[in-house]
Amino acid sequence: MTVREIFVPATITDLTVIDPSEIRNIELTLPQEYEIDGKVYPVIDEMRPGTAFLAKPFGARTGRQRRRMYTRSNPSINAKGVLQTIINDTHAEKADTSVWWQTADVTAFQSAGETIPVLLNLTPDGTALAPYEHCSSIENSNLRLEPDDEWPTMRFLGIALSTGITPFLAHIRHMKALNFGRNSVCAGGYYRVVVSVKNHRQLMAHEELQEMVAEWPQNFAYHPVLTREWPDDWSHGTGRIMNIGEQQNGKQRISLEPLLEIVPNILNEHVRLCGSKEVCRQLTEGLAQAGLQPRSFRAEAW
């Protein structure tokens, strides 16, 4: 039996440019209810931090609507039905939708009130619609956040390459909304996030994360690292977080030294990584070459 897919029209409510032609904040707002075959269903939103929704933007190369997944960067806990994400131009040979999102076409689309279809599912009891989530359980290959009664006793190290920061923003913002799990008997969860981007223009949520460090020093740390260019007064990290060399046998030697300078005790951390397939492979191999086994390791590659 073919399951009928339910795409609902989402309004584009934000298209803030982070780095012109390269990175944009996107916000899609879902309708509060939606009618199917004469029946009106409420739209509910319990998306778990770290999961992705599915939308149908246009492709700049193909001129057609394409199905693409985007990790939500804001938590559903305090923004029901408002799906935020951050999208970059991948510059890949076949890049299509990632280019369209950076163009004036999408701004014109927004001004004209055009909508973007977003996939929703009927809830198991059939009474409401909820955003599709790309993963429904915790696996080593996804970044769905641990349950709210687990993470308050965990220490996380989130390593984000460029827009790979999106799942970590959802994690951190969700935890902050719950006071990082701090109460009279529990010191709460600890989240250290290391973000690697090319230059300061590409820093995402930079001020917000700095403010969070000032407000929650016992539960949160933020280490932005610029790989290609940095302002004279830049006081954070520079260069690559891993160094790639060659071994005598021709295989790659992956040194995690720059990362370990930021995080001396990686063995104590639940390491989470979001980036390209290649970066995920390199970090996994770098840990193995150094004989380092963190408390747990989960990585998602796009």
Ligand SMILES: Cc1cc2nc3c(=O)[nH]c(=O)nc-3n(C[C@H](O)[C@H](O)[C@H](O)COP(=O)(O)OP(=O)(O)OC[C@H]3O[C@@H](n4cnc5c(N)ncnc54)[C@H](O)[C@@H]3O)c2cc1C
């Ligand atoms: C779970 C998940 C979460 C994601 N979250 C985000 C996010 O938060 N932010 C973000 O920017 N991106 C995210 N992505 C990536 C996003 O979905 C898109 O893949 C990305 O934006 C690139 O889209 P694109 O249309 O430009 O190119 P692509 O998706 O790379 O595809 C372009 C076209 O080329 C085709 N193609 C690609 N490679 C080949 C090949 N080798 N041979 C033949 N045809 C090929 C594809 O089939 C497609 O038709 C996520 C992906 C996943 C799976």
